[in-house]
Amino acid sequence: MLGNIKSVLLNLAKKPVTRMYPDVKRNYFENTRGHLINDMEKCVLCGICQRVCPSNCIKVNRDEARWEYNPFECVLCGVCVERCVKKSLKLDSAYRQPASSKYRVELLMESREEGKAAGKVKSLA
Amino acid sequence: MSKTGIIPFGPQHPVLPEPIHLKLVVEDERVMEVYPAIGFVHRGLEMLAAKKDINQMIYVVERICGICSMMHGMTYCQALEELMGLDIPPRAKFLRVIWAELHRIHSHLLWLGLFADSFGFENLFMQSWKIRERIMDMLERTAGNRVIISVNIIGGVRRDMDDSTLRWILQEISGVEKDLSGLKDMVLNNYTVKKRTVGKGVLSKDEALRLGAVGPVARGSGIARDLRATGYAAYGELDFEPVVEKEGDCFSRSVVRIREIYQSIDLIRQAVSKMPSGEISVKVKGNPPVGEVISVVEQSRGEVFYYIKTSGTQYLERLRVRTPTFANIPALLKMLPGCELADVPVLILTIDPCISCTER
Numbered sequence: 001m002l003g004n005i006k007s008v009l010l011n012l013a014k015k016p017v018t019r020m021y022p023d024v025k026r027n028y029f030e031n032t033r034g035h036l037i038n039d040m041e042k043c044v045l046c047g048i049c050q051r052v053c054p055s056n057c058i059k060v061n062r063d064e065a066r067w068e069y070n071p072f073e074c075v076l077c078g079v080c081v082e083r084c085v086k087k088s089l090k091l092d093s094a095y096r097q098p099a100s101s102k103y104r105v106e107l108l109m110e111s112r113e114e115g116k117a118a119g120k121v122k123s124l125a
Numbered sequence: 126m127s128k129t130g131i132i133p134f135g136p137q138h139p140v141l142p143e144p145i146h147l148k149l150v151v152e153d154e155r156v157m158e159v160y161p162a163i164g165f166v167h168r169g170l171e172m173l174a175a176k177k178d179i180n181q182m183i184y185v186v187e188r189i190c191g192i193c194s195m196m197h198g199m200t201y202c203q204a205l206e207e208l209m210g211l212d213i214p215p216r217a218k219f220l221r222v223i224w225a226e227l228h229r230i231h232s233h234l235l236w237l238g239l240f241a242d243s244f245g246f247e248n249l250f251m252q253s254w255k256i257r258e259r260i261m262d263m264l265e266r267t268a269g270n271r272v273i274i275s276v277n278i279i280g281g282v283r284r285d286m287d288d289s290t291l292r293w294i295l296q297e298i299s300g301v302e303k304d305l306s307g308l309k310d311m312v313l314n315n316y317t318v319k320k321r322t323v324g325k326g327v328l329s330k331d332e333a334l335r336l337g338a339v340g341p342v343a344r345g346s347g348i349a350r351d352l353r354a355t356g357y358a359a360y361g362e363l364d365f366e367p368v369v370e371k372e373g374d375c376f377s378r379s380v381v382r383i384r385e386i387y388q389s390i391d392l393i394r395q396a397v398s399k400m401p402s403g404e405i406s407v408k409v410k411g412n413p414p415v416g417e418v419i420s421v422v423e424q425s426r427g428e429v430f431y432y433i434k435t436s437g438t439q440y441l442e443r444l445r446v447r448t449p450t451f452a453n454i455p456a457l458l459k460m461l462p463g464c465e466l467a468d469v470p471v472l473i474l475t476i477d478p479c480i481s482c483t484e485r
Contacts, residue, residue: 004315007252007307017255029262031284033269054181077184077275082283091269 028093033076035096038067040107042088049080049089065109072102127153132466136165140243140470143480147473151466159461161454167484174444179205179413182441183277189446190482191272192232193424195224197446198277203357204420204433205279209413214404217281218359222396223294224268224276225358225422226389230301231260232425233382233389236477237312240379243470244321249311256304263297266290281406291397302390309383322375326460326472329373338456339449340427341385342476345378347371352423363395375475382477412439424449426477448482 019026028034045067047060057073058080060066081089129152136144144165150158173185186201187194199221206213234257241249261271267286268274276282286294312318328338333346343350344367351367353360368384370377415437421430427449434443453476460472 004248004311007248007311010307017258029266029269031267031269032265052180054177054184075184075188075273076270078269078283079180079184 028095030093032093032095033078033091034094035071035092036069036074036076036080037090037092038069038107039088039090040067040109042086043067043107043109044086044088045109046085048083048085052079052083054079067107067109069105069107071096071105129157134469138470140239140474141478142239143478145473145478145480147461147469149461149466149469154466156461156464156466156469159458161458163454163480163484165484166481168481170485171444171446174441176440178439179441180279182444183279184275186444186446187273187275187277189485190448190479192235192479193228193426193429193482194273195228195276196422196424196429198275199225199358200420200422200429200431201433202277202279203422204418204431205413207420208416208418208433208435209279209409211280211407211409213281213407215359215401216285216403217405219396219400220282220284220286220405221277222359222363223286223393224264224274224282226392226396227260227264229389229425230386231257231264232477233386234260236382236425236474237308237379240471240474241312241318243474244318246318249308252308252311256301256308259297259301259304263294267294278406280409281404283406285405291400295394295397298390298393302387305386312379312383318379319376321468321471322379322475325375325468326464326475327372327374328456328460330371332459333373333456336455336459337452338427339452340424340477341378341381342427342453342456344368345370345381346373352421352428355421357422359396359399360392362399363392365392375471378475412437426450426479426482427452446485448479448485450476450479451483453478454483 045060045062045065047062050058050060054077055073055075057070059068061068076091078091081091129150132149132151134147134149135141136146146162148160149156170185170189174182177185183198183201187198189197234253238250238253241253264274265271267290268276268284276284328342328346330347333343333348338346347369349367349369353365354367365388368381368388370381413435415435417432417434419430419432421428429449430447432445433441436442457473457476461469464472
């Protein structure tokens, strides 16, 4: 019992262990698999990411030059990033932000000519 | 005159993190008989083996159970490595040991919190989860995720740890050990905890053997069976003895788990000090040959068993998983009759049930 009282007194003197979120945010570790991003300037739509993905969340449409990705089905294993030949896929360390509705990420390749990759977000509904 | 009745326990119950249904036949306040029912979270993961190729299956088997996900992936990869005759690099074996032992520590701390919660000791619940958070940080920094770390591939591991990370792990693990020394007394020398656990749910050594109990449940009943002693991964090169307690009650099972946390800390220190240098994976070419293989690993809850049958293609013909909780349910049904109704949650938590494991 004395051990418990000691623990209670020690905890009274200590600062709280929890953070005052959202004012104080936790820093991400460098290697954290947070969310997937694709740099369409490098992507050649080879389709390896679609083949290796365990959760089938990536669709590569070569006819329409489109790379589609469902962030809500992605399990963030990072296999696509390891196998990407052009190193266009990358895992960012920040966690994916919560959303009020589900969406797909669709990136078009044609925007390459304009010199800048444009991301288009379409609702699933 | 005593009254008999049937009380349904679960599938939804405040102490149960996952759904299991037990029909308790009670006489006044005493449990006389127990009838179990499972099948509330069946996901058919074994059937997915026919649809996902062998490399994609690693990420499926890791999701059989969140808490011992790394060890599921390790068992699966070890099975296919044996079948394909791959000799994985020594550094990969040591890295697997470090991650597996970190998983064991965080699983036991999670269990300790839930167990304390089952008899209303909220303070201990929060204290043990506070310590667990340090382990989660270690997993996230080394592997990239908190729980499902996905580090195993057929032929080795995916991530390496550099010297500064290994030093940081040793530093953090010493901090965990220091935190734990305060917590240990709260469990082992506490009047309230002893009142709720000592002499409750006794499982004798003979019964544990007969019912095929595994893991801390078997070791708490005096059976010195720990699969790590068979020397898979790098365990053959590390020095340890299985933790055994003789009483077979709830208290001795708790003592086994707490002593195992210290054992894991020691194993991590040994693995870091003996860490060899070199490659972390070997290249795998082609599909596995036709054949069948059995792989067993000591998870935090006990022995997990994988049976794999291959057809020579990139898909498996059959995958069969027997998880530790499935093996421990008969032991639980033996412990429950004769106990007080109020002790039922404590006894269920004492086998560390993982129902999503059991049903796959």
